[in-house]
Amino acid sequence: MPPETMPHQTLSEKSFLEDTAKALKDPQLRRNFKRAMSGLVAKRRNVFPNASEFEGLREQASAVRRKTLSRLPELLELLEFNCERNGIRVHWAETTEEANRIVLDIANEAEVRLAVKGKSMVSEEMGLNAFLEEHGIEAIESDLGEYIIQVDKELPSHIIMPAIHKNLEEISKLFQEKVDSNSTSETAEEMTATARKILRKKFHDADMGLSGVNFAVAETGTLCLVENEGNGRFCTTLPKIHVALMGIEKVVESLQDLPPLLTTLTGSATGQPITTYFNMISGPRREGEKDGPHEVHLVLLDNGRSKMYEDELLRETLLCIRCGACMNHCPVYTRIGGHAYNTVYPGPIGKILTPQIKGIENAGYLANASSLCGACVEVCPVQIPITEILLRLRHNWTHQNKKRHWTDKNRLELLIWNGWKQVFSKPGLYRIQAGLLGRLGNLLPKQTPILSRWARFRSLPRFSKKSLHRLVEEEGIDHE
Ligand code: SF4
Secondary structure (H helix, E strand, O other): OOOOOOOOOOOOHHHHHHHHHHHHOOHHHHHHHHHHHHHHHHHHHHHOOOHHHHHHHHHHHHHHHHHHHHOHHHHHHHHHHHHHHHOEEEEEEOOHHHHHHHHHHHHHHOOOOEEEEOOOHHHHHHOHHHHHHHOOOEEEEOOHHHHHHHHOOOOOOOOOOOOOOOOHHHHHHHHHHHHOOOOOOOOHHHHHHHHHHHHHHHHHHOOEEEEOOOEEEOOOOEEEEEEOOOHHHHHHHOOOEEEEEEEHHHEEOOHHHHHHHHHHHHHHHHOOOOOOEEEEEOOOOOOOOOOOOOEEEEEEEOOOHHHHHHOOOHHHHHHOOOOOHHHHOOOOHHHHOOHHHOOOOOHHHHHHHHHHHHOHHHHHHHHHOOOOOOHHHHHOOOOOOHHHHHHHHHHHHHHHOHHHHHOHHHHHHHHHHHHHHHHHHOHHHHHHHHHHHHHHHHHOOOOOHHHHHHOOOOOOOOOOOOOHHHHHHHHOOOOO
16 A cells, blocks of 8 residues: 655644643553653563663773774765765755755656665655655655554654554554455464565665665665564665665774674664664676665764754763663653654654754754653763753753743743742741741642642651751751
8 A cells, every 4th residue: 555644743832731731641552652762671681681881882882882983074075075986975964855856856866666665764855755855756664663654644652663553453453454454464473474465565665775775884884774574685676776864973994893882772772782773885887796776875864963963062962872772761761652753753852852853943842741850861882971961952942942931931930939949048048948848838728720730649748846057956967
């Protein structure tokens, strides 16, 4: 069946809050996520059983990424030089519109009508499928998870497992309704066989293969692709044209840089020591070779990345290797799932990446959807200080939206913070309020307008009759 246009993203704090509330009320969705995330967390734990060994690996992976970032402009030029030397045509795109146009021009020149796609988050960022479809080109997803959500006209709910929000029964129903009405597919194996039959024909008929890039090696001009299904290899080998899509941060200097990144990527993403396929693409088919595309193109997408690069802290966002571990461990993501964010990148990485790509004024609210527990920071294989970046983005969001302070809701918030500032900056006042709270705090009725919403899901703390200051004094401890 032909692919259908994905829904366009509409970023708004209001719809985010509404979708979050809806997701929290969907017990099936929560069960699906809980089961899937617990499984991924356990697999990751099994592959990294030794905490100090994992720390060592993280150090190595992080060092490689930091070294790369420190020389990013220079390495990108080296990558371009060596790719071109290998016969790979390199295109630079500042925006997603430019990147889409480049892909379309390549397709039009070769009169492409059908393209097969491997998994690529950059293509999601570009909204490439919908764009190509608008221009009469069918782009079909060949990664099984991506294929499932394309059939159901959904966005990915996870960067590694795009259809993780669905359970087996839901997918089986979808296959019977939308893929093959004669299908009696019920098991994962049967459904995979059905999809494979359809996709094999598409691979055979397609004129263009599209793929992402996990890492590109500057010194050798090699594009590396990590995958488990073999569909990536089909996309990059069978059609006469291969177009690889890559964010500019995915470059590494040399082949020696790859092992720590690969080990931490596969272990953090799927709990595998290594994936089934690791493709290294170093150019189009050469004379005498029996397979491979006749043309290979590399599209390097900026889309806000250069701007992130300018700031020392925000630049760390570019360390990301898209493993998804931060999402699997995030108490917010695991409860609301990926769709509530309505962004290409959900979860902790999405909360720091999306406001920087889409603009703080459009998506800064996402930085508030975090408890700042730091679970994401603990598991991130390249040590991105996600919580620090979140705090910076919150700060930027607040300053960008000064007007927000004058809405009714925020006037009250402002009043509370101003009161807090006064009390905490004047020792005398602080002592009086501490004494009052110690005596009267426990009598506060739970149903006051300010407390009732907060206390709906929490127990009010008990105020101590004596302040810490007083207790320390009574114990005779020197506290100056
Ligand atoms: S932020 Fe870290 S944990 Fe999250 S996807 Fe990126 S590399 Fe993985």
